């Protein structure tokens with residue numbers, strides 16, 4: 421129907437970046453047009469004749485997911501890749517018992533507190549494979565009134581003999597290495613399938629995390645050291661440019677900013693070879709209490725922003741780096757962010773030296789922490805994201821306006837007011853009612 425034809429047109433118009441935000445109910449519809457997508461569009465019949473698919477995610481509502489596929493695709497094999505164990509795994513599998521086309525792959529989580537955060541769709545069509553890397557859980561609320569990021573790959577055709585099938589960004593090899601790291605028989609067929617397809621049109625780099633204590637040549641394959649390796653390709657001209665991190669949760673980062681945030685982690689993100697950046701040029705975007713209170717969802721938006729008081733009170737230094745969520749450019753100031761993005765921007769916010777969208781929040785679990793005097797990088801969780809480097813698009817920098825580069829929020833970001841506080845999900849918020857006249861009283 422015309423509904424889905426528009427996604428093919430939309431995808432063409434979004435080239436060469438093919439980066440989208442999810443549609444949000446309740447904002448002016450002009451902001452839900454071109455660079456916005458919904459999951460039902462991605463899975464629609466005329467976006468590709470589906471043969472089978474794999475859905476990698478954290479929260480999965482099986483019934484809701486099945487009805488996101490068109491009726492004719494609801495018998496095509498669907499592999500759900502998750503990180504649940506025990507009772508949660510049983511509940512997920514029993515929810516799917518009535519669907520005989522659904523199989524499961526439980527990702528190993530051998531290190532405590534790790535989660536399977538990665539959000540990716542592998543879509544096998546009759547004429548090729550498409551990869552979608554995004555930030556939304558497979559539940560209704562994540563695709564309803566939030567700001568989420570979605571990268572939709574080109575249709576990668578079956579390799580017909582000539583050419584390596586690899587792109588300059590080595591995306592196919594990195595994706596195969598990521599899938600191989602699960603070491604799971606049910607992903608072997610997907611790995612073999614990817615090897616037979618031509619990914620040479622892929623212009624993004626893969627930045628992923630897999631749980632482990634990575635050393636030697638594996639040390640910079642994952643997490644913030646992979647990003648550091650890739651950013652060595654960035655033009656040194658922008659060494660004074662600020663680094664911007666935007667996320668929907670914050671881990672325990674240490675008692676001082678020099679413990680991890682402004683040393684190890686910032687060193688990776690400010691890499692252009694050798695130069696490091698002052699911590700004054702680190703700007704962090706995380707919703708304030710009022711951002712949540714005044715959002716379309718109201719305080720319940722905070723149910724997806726799990727920053728705990730236990731963690732926050734140990735790291736009040738962080739609050740001096742914080743900036744509000746403001747996205748007037750996309751009509752999404754009230755669409756609470758669940759997207760995670762990292763970038764290096766010109767001081768005036770007009771240009772970008774690079775841009776990444778990933779499942780990874782601001783945490784050691786996601787990005788990794790160096791141990792044993794830098795001998796190993798310890799990562800707890802699975803994460804996956806895409807990095808846009810100007811050189812992969814034959815540019816020196818991304819000119820946001822001229823290149824029509826979609827940036828999820830307003831640049832430069834706006835610092836917290838003195839009266840602003842970071843959203844904390846496990847304390848009451850009762851001074852002022854939210855958009856629905858409600859208060860927040862977690863038990």
Ligand SMILES: O=C(O)c1cnc2c(C(=O)O)cccc2c1O
Pocket residue numbers: 478479536537555556557723724725726
């Ligand atoms: O998207 C995700 O991967 C993700 C992971 N975890 C949570 C939690 C939690 O871990 O307690 C609470 C609320 C939302 C999320 C969430 O959205």
